[in-house]
Amino acid sequence: MIMILEGAGRMSINSSSNLLHQQPSWTDGYSTCNETVNLWFFSFPVSSSFYGTQWHEIHPQYWTKFQVWEWLQHLLDTNQLDANCIPFQEFDINGEHLCSMSLQEFTQAAGTAGQLLYSNLQHLKWNGQCGSDIYQSHNVIVKTEQTDPSLMVSWKEENYLYDSGYGSTVELLDSKTFCRAQISMMTPSHQSSDSSDAKKSQDHTPKSHTKKHNGIKIASMAQRALETVLPALFLFSDPRGTHLWEFIRDILLNPEKNPGLIKWEDRSEGVFRFLKSEAVAQLWGKKKNNSSMTYEKLSRAMRYYYKREILERVDGRRLVYKFGKNARGWRENEN
């Protein structure tokens, strides 16, 4: 794993224009396009066979429409429901769309069964059922610790592998950026295109006060395509970016990967303390591709959470915060 990341770190990423100029027909889960994507550690055909991945092997966020239906069918089967209970035509959507639906929308779409669908999906979103065996299928060639069960966990940890040494982050690219770079380098490129996405990307000239994005920006279309192609790599990674409080929460929930950054002060009450405030800010900055992030700025964003009751004020204690009633997923026995 480290070998991959070091390699990625040296890679020169000169925008992702290659993909931007292509017509990624394979963004659609129904596509039967037979392009091949070659990564130096993966090689697989992007064809319908790839989408044969079982719905329960990947995070709902990355389900294709077909996998959404498989899931619905599974619920019918396991709950011994009549097929009429769930209007499949209302779920002609992919996993990303599915995951964005509220309980109300589920109820609107599926009536009383909506609640069942919603709660089951919430369970899957948080607890997952993803196994590393996905790597053994679909002709995926893994040139790293292929059988290491921690591999999936490592990918799931997403961007913030952290050097256990004091305060310095490991020089790495996050998994998404890394894979984008790999694909953009390996894919036959430079078909000219008038697509607005491509144009937008090319015409992007930052104003004086705009933030830096290191040129590693990709059109959402290409990004979605990659996330469809590489679901296993993007497990539990919100393609639109994790919120700050979720980022903090996830560090807290993975102390073994991020030792000494933030620690629980009172686990049951949701009280935690920053131990290395600037290091956490750097990590957050890395995730947002913003090298100028500081604890000062991160803490301003944290203070905005008080009003939304995602955080509660903890008076008189420096670097101490407390999750509020609108923060989810931090409790030990929470689904």
Added chain:
DNA sequence: ATCCTGTTTCCTGATT
């Protein structure tokens, strides 16, 4: 094209 959300940036002043 416009609005909204969630930050990011900068700032002044207070507190530890």
Added chain:
DNA sequence: CAATCAGGAAACAGGA
């Protein structure tokens, strides 16, 4: 004195 906290104001990016 430095670090942190508090919160206003404006800018910004991305999504709806």
